[in-house]
Structure formats: structure tokens, C-alpha cells
Amino acid sequence: MNPALQTLARHRQTTVVVVLVVATLLSWGLSVEHALDGSTGTKIATVAILGIAFVKVSFVGFDFMEIRGAPAVLRLLFQIWLVVVFLTIALSYLIA
Template sequence: MTTSPTRLVTIWAGLVAATVLSWLLGVEHAADDVFSREAVAALLVAITAVKVWYVGLDFMEVRESAPWLRWLFTAWLAATSLTLGTLLVV
């Protein structure tokens, strides 16, 4: 693994912060008073997509793989996230 331990710890801390933010924005929590359920759902899908992207690139080492595999992973994640976001909002 060529990713530095400092980078991994920083990304891990960001993932933990994103998880806490997701929980705070959850549909059953305080966000109901500020945002619509559809907006919260779309935001949660976006946060989740970013988390999956970082886990895939840095912890599963897709960043170090062939360019076509990084592209395929990113395209799959974008298509899946857009589809899920669309289904939740519509």
C-alpha cells in the first residue's frame, strides 16, 4: 500500500464526520423542520456517494489500480448514485 498512514487517518476522520452528519440530517431527526424529505434524501445519497468513493479509492486501493478500473468504479458510483437519488426524489 503506497497511501500514507496520515492520509488514511485523515480520510477515516472525514468518513466518521460524514457519518455523523448523515445521522444528524436523517429523515427521522431534526432536518424535518428545515428541509423537505426529498432534499434530505438527495443530500444523504450524495454524502454516501462521497464516502463510497473515498473508501474505494483509498482503502480498497482503486487509486493505485489501472486507469480504466478507476474510471469504471467512478462511472458505476455516479450511475448508481444518480439512479438512487432520482428514485428517492421522484
């Protein structure tokens, strides 16, 4: 393997960017597959896409906004916020 690529692969941010791109492609694939379905599968796909989005927010927060190195209380508050907002949106969508 090229030494420059090995150095690039060692950086956590590079790995996170690759994971974010893969997650984006996965959510796009789910949305295209269920776009005209109109059934329960569409609701499941929508909630899955929301879940993927919140995982992506978590990666961005921890790795690019440096919450990973923040005090434990801030990390915990961020994680609680993610869960509460995700559940609020997902349950609102499923109930409506």
C-alpha cells in the same frame, strides 16, 4: 504536538477515517433534523444523505480498496459506477 500524533496525522488513511466519521455525523444530523418533517426538505435531506453516502463509498474504494493505485480504466469505471448508481437511486426516490 505529540510526535506520535504528528506521525498519525501524516497518514492519508487516518485523515480519510476522520472525514468518514464527520460525514457520518453530518448525515445523521440531517436525518434527525428532517425525520418528521414530511416536506420537500425531507426529500432534499434524503438525497443529500445519499450523496454523502456515495462520497463515503468513493473514499473507501479509493483509499482502502486501493483503487487509487489501479489502472486509469478501473478508476474511471469505478467513478462512472458511483455516478450511475447514485443517480439511479436518487432519481427513483424523487420520482416515486
